[in-house]
Amino acid sequence: MLELKPMLSALWRNKTSAFLIALQLALTLAIVSNAGVIVSERVEKIARPTGMQVEDLISVTFMPIAQEYDMAGAVAADMDLLRGLPGVVDAFPTNQIPVSGSGSASRYFSEPNQEIGGEVANYYQVDPNFINTLGLELVAGRNFTAAEMDVMGPNENYDARVAIITRDFGEALFPGEEPLGKFFFPLGENNPIEIVGVIDRHLGAWVGWQKAGQVVFYPLLIKTNHKRYMIRAEPGQRDAVMKLVEEKLAQRDANRVLQLETLSRDLEQSYMSDNVMVKVLSAVIALLTFIVSLGIVGLTIFWINQRRKQIGIRRALGATRANISRYFLLENGLIAALGIAMGFAIAMLINRMMVTSFSQPAMPAGLLLSCAALLLLASLGAALVPALRAANISPATATRSV
Numbered sequence: 451m452l453e454l455k456p457m458l459s460a461l462w463r464n465k466t467s468a469f470l471i472a473l474q475l476a477l478t479l480a481i482v483s484n485a486g487v488i489v490s491e492r493v494e495k496i497a498r499p500t501g502m503q504v505e506d507l508i509s510v511t512f513m514p515i516a517q518e519y520d521m522a523g524a525v526a527a528d529m530d531l532l533r534g535l536p537g538v539v540d541a542f543p544t545n546q547i548p549v550s551g552s553g554s555a556s557r558y559f560s561e562p563n564q565e566i567g568g569e570v571a572n573y574y575q576v577d578p579n580f581i582n583t584l585g586l587e588l589v590a591g592r593n594f595t596a597a598e599m600d601v602m603g604p605n606e607n608y609d610a611r612v613a614i615i616t617r618d619f620g621e622a623l624f625p626g627e628e629p630l631g632k633f634f635f636p637l638g639e640n641n642p643i644e645i646v647g648v649i650d651r652h653l654g655a656w657v658g659w660q661k662a663g664q665v666v667f668y669p670l671l672i673k674t675n676h677k678r679y680m681i682r683a684e685p686g687q688r689d690a691v692m693k694l695v696e697e698k699l700a701q702r703d704a705n706r707v708l709q710l711e712t713l714s715r716d717l718e719q720s721y722m723s724d725n726v727m728v729k730v731l732s733a734v735i736a737l738l739t740f741i742v743s744l745g746i747v748g749l750t751i752f753w754i755n756q757r758r759k760q761i762g763i764r765r766a767l768g769a770t771r772a773n774i775s776r777y778f779l780l781e782n783g784l785i786a787a788l789g790i791a792m793g794f795a796i797a798m799l800i801n802r803m804m805v806t807s808f809s810q811p812a813m814p815a816g817l818l819l820s821c822a823a824l825l826l827l828a829s830l831g832a833a834l835v836p837a838l839r840a841a842n843i844s845p846a847t848a849t850r851s852v
Contacts, residue, residue, distance in 0.1 A: 468749075471742075471749055474741075474745055475789025476790070476796055482735050482738055483797045483818050485735055486817050489732060491810070492724045495721075496721050498657075500548070501587070501650060502548060502549075502584045503584065503585030504549070505688070507583075507584065507680060507688075507712070507713035508688060508695065508711070509678060509710070509713060510678065510680075510695065513706060521675075522601050522671065527703075528699065532699075537691040537694065540582045541579065542583050542679070542680055543677055545575040547711075548584070548654065551657075555571060555572045556573055556637065556666075557637045559623075559635045562639070563638060564635065569622045569664065570661050571615070572656070572659075572665045576594075576668070576669065576670075577671065578596060583680050584652070586650070586652060587651070592646055594667075599671065600671070601673065608668075611643065612645075615647075615649070616665045618651070618663035619664040630647070630648055631646075657721060657724075658720075658724075696708060742825070742828070743831070750836035751839075754778070779834065782829055786825070786830070789825075798813070801813040
């Protein structure tokens with residue numbers, strides 16, 4: 451405490467330099483903490499469970515060359531072939547590939563003939579093998595039966611009778627209620643669709659969608675001019691199965707174009723922008739921390755060089771190396787404390803603007819405190835080496851002119 455008065459006096463004499471470093475720390479804290487909010491949100495988003503065995507899944511898209519093509523017959527033959535291949539757990543036809551960024555959605559209601567409100571859900575046309583193929587968890591109800599499967603032409607109207615939904619969609623459409631056994635209705639229609647099963651989780655087609663996880667499954671095959679399959683391989687055999695599937699499908703019917711992809715790659719592509727954002731903002735955080743640390747190092751060295759004679763006098767009067775080092779560390783600690791205090795206010799102001807204008811999440815107090823602690827440690831760490839150098843100044847320096 452005896453050092454505080456001369457320390458404050460010295461800082462006041464160099465108030466411009468001290469304030470600029472404090473301001474740099476404040477702005478760094480504001481930027482780093484708000485960038486940390488975005489990084490935290492994106493990392494949490496990327497880490498969300500998909501509900502599927504992504505690492506073992508393969509997608510197939512094919513388009514026949516012939517204009518007249520028995521799509522229903524081809525799908526049945528392909529399914530018999532695929533499900534019998536070594537290394538294949540199961541397979542099913544579908545209208546869209548999950549987490550690929552391509553899909554279909556519709557609005558649904560808990561009452562008939564409604565057009566306003568309701569809930570939007572991503573929907574898939576599947577067969578009863580979809581649960582086992584994707585590795586989904588059926589938490590309530592039952593799977594589809596073969597008798598419930600419908601085969602339709604592309605221009606025919608389809609009135610669904612039964613559906614399996616995700617837990618997220620059930621909670622959104624029937625808040626606080628058990629959805630199993632209830633009925634829901636498409637936009638403006640009065641044909642009831644019974645919920646016969648509830649899946650724990652399925653992320654759906656669009657990982658960036660606000661309604662991601664709200665999914666509906668119908669037992670339906672539409673005879674379009676192209677078709678997609680999902681295939682699940684035994685663990686560790688995905689790549690070998692992928693080659694085998696391409697070979698066998700081409701052998702069974704050479705008059706079509708095949709495209710195979712892993713679901714892992716689709717998921718990686720869907721999260722590409724989020725991963726880039728995390729890397730860029732992490733680099734910005736590291737760079738800003740490094741720059742402010744350099745500023746503190748430079749300022750501390752400058753002040754030490756200005757006060758070499760005073761330091762020598764203190765050493766001659768009995769000050770230990772620890773006393774000298776502690777003095778400069780405390781001095782930088784005061785500047786850091788001032789900067790962090792200003793940074794708190796700026797960070798909260800910026801975060802409030804981001805929440806209002808860009809729907810970013812509010813900053814958790816723990817994150818702000820963690821960023822402040824990180825910058826404080828970086829500040830003291832940056833001042834440590836110059837402070838140790840100051841402690842080595844000889845008492846003889848007091849007898850020399852400055």
